[in-house]
Amino acid sequence: DALLDVQNLTVQYPKDGGTVRAVDAVSFALRKGEVLGLVGESGSGKSTIASAVMQLLKPPALVSQGAIYFAGSDLTQLSSEEVRRLRGNRIAWIPQAAMNALNPVMNVREQLAEALRSHQSMSKDEIAERIDEVLAQVGLASRWAAAFPHELSGGMRQRVVIAMALVNKPDLIIADEPTTGLDVMVQVEIIKLLKNLQRTLGLSMVFISHDLPVVLSLADRTLIMNQGKIVDQGNTLALAKTS
Numbered sequence: 001d002a003l004l005d006v007q008n009l010t011v012q013y014p015k016d017g018g019t020v021r022a023v024d025a026v027s028f029a030l031r032k033g034e035v036l037g038l039v040g041e042s043g044s045g046k047s048t049i050a051s052a053v054m055q056l057l058k059p060p061a062l063v064s065q066g067a068i069y070f071a072g073s074d075l076t077q078l079s080s081e082e083v084r085r086l087r088g089n090r091i092a093w094i095p096q097a098a099m100n101a102l103n104p105v106m107n108v109r110e111q112l113a114e115a116l117r118s119h120q121s122m123s124k125d126e127i128a129e130r131i132d133e134v135l136a137q138v139g140l141a142s143r144w145a146a147a148f149p150h151e152l153s154g155g156m157r158q159r160v161v162i163a164m165a166l167v168n169k170p171d172l173i174i175a176d177e178p179t180t181g182l183d184v185m186v187q188v189e190i191i192k193l194l195k196n197l198q199r200t201l202g203l204s205m206v207f208i209s210h211d212l213p214v215v216l217s218l219a220d221r222t223l224i225m226n227q228g229k230i231v232d233q234g235n236t237l238a239l240a241k242t243s
């Protein structure tokens, strides 16, 4: 039973008086608790798929065909209000370079409180408790809650970004290049953290990267993209042996 089921998705951009298919008839499904890798060169369409699933494609991008089922509803058919609610509560997005986009004038606690959608209906103590819980999940000692982004290392900033994605207890996380730009040692730490979150929280994730070894170390199954198409897919270890 699929949590996310993308069927025949095609996304076009205008180009030179015609159109270019950034995503070309792509179909895939993700089961609950699974990490699905999406790997391919820059420009192969990975981020466009992520934006389409998040329903955050910007004009002139156009979904010209396909369906995106999340927990049984087709996201392309929902109202923008329904999509906004799903995006806040059930699907979390870690966009590319999110760690560089943290609000520089907010400390970690404030960023997490703002990311918490239900903060209006929660007491101060409940909010503090949820923030402590999520900081522990990403391996940040609670003393860092008062720190500002410039006081954190790149790896710690990425942990904050992951905490922001987790804070609403989403069913699905879409992580676009979450280890890119980090030192190799730190990449390994972040991969271990994500793997651990999959195990302990049963996290489901679409993990996007141009870096095949990184994807191989994390994903259960992997899709390989080229020029908007899925050109190979399967069990990640089996793919690694044949490539």
Ligand code: ADP
Residues within 6 Å of the ligand: 013, 014, 022, 040, 041, 042, 043, 044, 045, 046, 047, 048, 049, 059, 060
């Ligand atoms: P990836 O994430 O794999 O690097 P993208 O999804 O960003 O790939 O891009 C896929 C294709 O869509 C590329 O050929 C790119 O040039 C094109 N594209 C992306 N954004 C735009 C845009 N705003 N306008 C026109 N073409 C775009």
Ligand code: ADP
Residues within 6 Å of the ligand: 056, 084, 087, 088, 089, 091, 092, 093, 094, 095, 165
């Ligand atoms: P609003 O917050 O005004 O209701 P949206 O929910 O559409 O509007 O989100 C505004 C922006 O916040 C989006 O363009 C996107 O970059 C980011 N965003 C929304 N939902 C999420 C999410 N679940 N995870 C990460 N980023 C998100």
